[in-house]
Amino acid sequence: MVYAGYSAGACVLAPDLHGLERCDDPRAVLAAYGAPARRDGLALLDYVVVPHIDSPGHPESEVLGTVAELYRAAGTPHQPLRDGQAVVINGGSTEIH
Numbered sequence: 001m002v003y004a005g006y007s008a009g010a011c012v013l014a015p016d017l018h019g020l021e022r023c024d025d026p027r028a029v030l031a032a033y034g035a036p037a038r039r040d041g042l043a044l045l046d047y048v049v050v051p052h053i054d055s056p057g058h059p060e061s062e063v064l065g066t067v068a069e070l071y072r073a074a075g076t077p078h079q080p081l082r083d084g085q086a087v088v089i090n091g092g093s094t095e096i097h
Contacts, residue, residue: 003044007051007060010087014041014048019071023063045087047077055083 005013011020017039026037041048050068055061071078079087079096086097 010049010051010081012041013044015043015046016041017048019048019067019076022067022070023060047079049087050078050080051083053080053082058083 003013005011008024011017021037021039026039029035029037048071050064050071052058052061052064053068054065068078068080070076081087081096088095088097
């Protein structure tokens with residue numbers, strides 16, 4: 001199977017999206033759709049992908065750096081990625097490219 005996602009497209013692979021509300025305000029979902037935001041992920045990974053880390057010029061780089069620091073402090077499994085990096089899972093092997 002091949003899955004490619006950028007930014008939130010990679011984040012949704014996590015078990016849940018708690019913590020990422022620092023970047024994307026869940027109140028926007030309520031305003032747009034009249035329903036509260038869900039924070040459950042697809043649970044295809046057992047960790048959260050945190051995109052845009054150390055990506056100069058990206059408007060979310062700083063706040064997502066804070067999210068990664070909070071995950072680290074809480075012991076939440078996560079994988080920070082700079083723009084241009086990818087998680088490649090092939091069988092039992094996982095690499096960051």
